[in-house]
Amino acid sequence: MAKPMTKAQLVAAIAEKAGTDKKTAAAGLEALTDIITSEVSEGGAVTLPGIGKIYCRERPERMVRNPATGETMQKEADKVVKVTIAKALKDSVNG
Structure with a gap:
């Protein structure tokens, strides 16, 4: 497996x-990250065409098990960030 970029x-x-300098590219990447973070943390979703959809999903309260002790306990409801990969990206990877 290749190392992550x-x-x-x-x-x-x-x-x-993009044919620009690294400073401009870094600013663009930082802006994109900030936009996605703020939108998803407010409960919205962001679709990146050709890549996928990033959204937040609420998980209900549930019983979990501590693998070290085997003890079961109640875990409170929480939120989790999900990414659904676009079909175009899946198809290009599976060629």
Whole structure:
């Protein structure tokens, strides 16, 4: 399995692809991250065309088990961020 792309590598790739400098690409990436974070934390969803949909889902209160002790306990309801991958991306990976 290949190593994941780092933020610096992603910024460099964006700058090269967009024909701009790394500072502008980093600012664009940071703006995109801020927009997605604020939208999803408010309960909304963001669709990135060709990539997928990022959204927040609420999980109900449930019983969980501590694997170290085997003890079961009640876990409070919480929220979890989910990503649904776009069909176009799945198809390009599975070629």
